[in-house]
Amino acid sequence: MPELPEVETTCCGIAPHITGKVVKSVTLRHRQLRWPIPAVLKRRLPGQRIEQVSRRGKYLFLHTAIGTVIIHLGMSGSLRIAQKKDIVEKHDHVDIEFSDKCILRLRDPRRFGAVLWTQHPPTQHKLIRSLGPEPLSDDFTVEGLFQTSRKRQLAVKTFIMDSKIVVGVGNIYASEALFRAGIRPSTAAGRVSKLRYQRLVSAIKAVLSEAIKQGGTTLRDFTNSDDKPGYFQQKLQVYGRDKQPCVICGAAIKRMQQGQRTTYYCSHCQR
Numbered sequence: 001m002p003e004l005p006e007v008e009t010t011c012c013g014i015a016p017h018i019t020g021k022v023v024k025s026v027t028l029r030h031r032q033l034r035w036p037i038p039a040v041l042k043r044r045l046p047g048q049r050i051e052q053v054s055r056r057g058k059y060l061f062l063h064t065a066i067g068t069v070i071i072h073l074g075m076s077g078s079l080r081i082a083q084k085k086d087i088v089e090k091h092d093h094v095d096i097e098f099s100d101k102c103i104l105r106l107r108d109p110r111r112f113g114a115v116l117w118t119q120h121p122p123t124q125h126k127l128i129r130s131l132g133p134e135p136l137s138d139d140f141t142v143e144g145l146f147q148t149s150r151k152r153q154l155a156v157k158t159f160i161m162d163s164k165i166v167v168g169v170g171n172i173y174a175s176e177a178l179f180r181a182g183i184r185p186s187t188a189a190g191r192v193s194k195l196r197y198q199r200l201v202s203a204i205k206a207v208l209s210e211a212i213k214q215g216g217t218t219l220r221d222f223t224n225s226d227d228k229p230g231y232f233q234q235k236l237q238v239y240g241r242d243k244q245p246c247v248i249c250g251a252a253i254k255r256m257q258q259g260q261r262t263t264y265y266c267s268h269c270q271r
């Protein structure tokens with residue numbers, strides 16, 4: 001599943017290819033994604049210039065003078081820069097073609113992604129306005145996280161994965177950050193001290209920055225149509241390593257179920 005680092009890398013990867021360009025046409029081959037793609041897109045977007053490409057959480061925004069295209073990659077979506085000669089594959093559901101014939105193409109085999117249109121500021125959209133702070137921004141603070149967590153009984157891992165608390169901390173990054181911070185994932189969020197939240201905030205910022213940095217160096221060329229979506233895996237210290245030795249103490253990494261999610265942790269280093 002594309003996580004925040006992949007979406008950030010996609011944002012940086014496609015922006016230079018489409019920013020400033022004028023949309024020539026929109027092709028919707030399969031409108032039924034997570035929600036139906038609004039048909040109005042085909043009428044409104046042609047003739048509009050992409051003024052900016054930006055990201056909020058895992059949502060990508062293509063800004064124009066009259067509105068914004070909101071894209072979410074869902075479980076399996078990917079964006080690429082295609083050319084007219086490139087073969088359209090089975091799961092290539094949306095094309096936005098520009099006047100220089102370059103095409104922004106959305107592929108989404110599982111169709112849990114979304115392509116939406118809004119004439120209002122996209123940050124006010126109902127899917128987006130209640131999102132928590134960006135983890136790599138100064139808005140994501142120890143004090144904020146600590147205060148919000150008081151009296152919360154739910155597990156700290158579930159707490160930091162809630163996009164209303166902070167966006168973009170998926171299962172892998174939550175597991176890794178809790179390991180680095182030495183916090184047991186099942187501990188009640190309200191019982192974690194401020195000092196430990198300080199370590200956790202630093203760890204979340206670090207794991208996400210490292211993944212984005214790695215994405216910048218290892219990710220596919222966005223113009224290569226043969227490429228796989230190119231989600232990247234950084235060196236993981238606990239995630240997916242059950243029964244293997246902890247990199248710090250050598251004890252066997254454990255796994256447990258938390259809700260629908262599998263959690264990996266070291267019972268010696270994380271308390």
Ligand SMILES: [Zn+2]
Nearest residue numbers: 246249266269
């Ligand atoms: Zn350990």
